Amino acid sequence: AGIKDGKIVKDTVIVEPTSGNTGIGLAMVCAAKGLKLILTMPESMSLERRQLLSALGATIDLTPAVLGMKGAIDRASELNKEMQNSFMPQQFNNPANPQMHRETTALEILKDTDGKVDILVAAVGTGGSLTGIGEVLKEHNPDIVIIAVEPSSSPVLGGGKPGSHKIQGIGAGFIPTVLNTELFSEVIEVNDEDAFETSRNLAKNEGLLVGISAGANVWAASQIAARPENKGKTIVTILCDTGERYLSTSLYS
CATH class of the missing domain: 3.40.50.1100 (Rossmann fold)
Structure with a gap:
């Protein structure tokens, strides 16, 4: 949807919080499209998820397990605000x-x-x-x-x-x-x-x-x-x- 709307171009950095599965899907698409992807994820998520994401070229930013998914969402929001050329799909809010x-x-x-x-x-x-x-x-x-x-x-x-x-x-x-x-x-x-x-x-x-x-x-x-x-x-x-x-x-x- 972001690509169709023109919000994502070739230099856009995709930033998204994930527990793993959405992130894996995003990593596949970003690899195919040549887009950089930064994923924030609670450190309590499985090692295999991290390995899959790394293999697909995503950058992983682990957040404290005690903060749960909210911690990953907050961190992604911070990164998104810090960068001028970023886009956050926001899976929890995206229709x-x-x-x-x-x-x-x-x-x-x-x-x-x-x-x-x-x-x-x-x-x-x-x-x-x-x-x-x-x-x-x-x-x-x-x-x-x-x-x-x-x-x-x-x-x-x-x-x-x-x-x-x-x-x-x-x-x-x-x-x-x-x-x-x-x-x-x-x-x-x-x-x-x-x-x-x-x-x-x-x-x-x-x-x-x-x-x-x-x-x-x-x-x-x-x-x-x-x-x-x-x-x-x-x-x-x-x-x-x-x-x-x-x-x-x-x-x-």
Whole structure:
């Protein structure tokens, strides 16, 4: 969107906070476009994410883990203000974020389910996937139930206080601007160990090597599926990234 709007030219430096996955996507695009990229990221994010970003040519500015995602956002904002030729996509505020999910992910889900989705369960990082997918599915089926997922130790969507957790990629500690909070009717809280254990079980029992937030999504979806009133219903959730990005962590140790 920044390139289309003329905000990004060949000498522009892209600056963005990331927990890893958006940064990896940006690094791929910036490498292909010949653009310099500076990413701010909490130091608690996995080693593999840092290695991938470095391999793709991005400059990484690590922020204190105790400051969480907000620390990375604040640092990116500082860098953006210091440089005259920089551009910050701002994934937590950028309407292009959910729009991509409206145009791609949501349509893929409708195609794969023949348009029959009763419940959507989605963990919230930026809120882009829940918003983009949820809005399209809601248009297709006004009766769909949409459920948000967040870390139990940082339950801001449910009105609680932000806190530290180990589910990388979700639970930023604030309610993102792009998140349409009117879409979901319930919030499921997941603790670290349930998310970790579900990811491990998916690898061992299903052959799916997935990340921690995917485990959180599947754990929450399983709780919803176990309710008697949901018997026979089609429940969709997202496996957000690959477990190969977490081999250095305690996830698969």
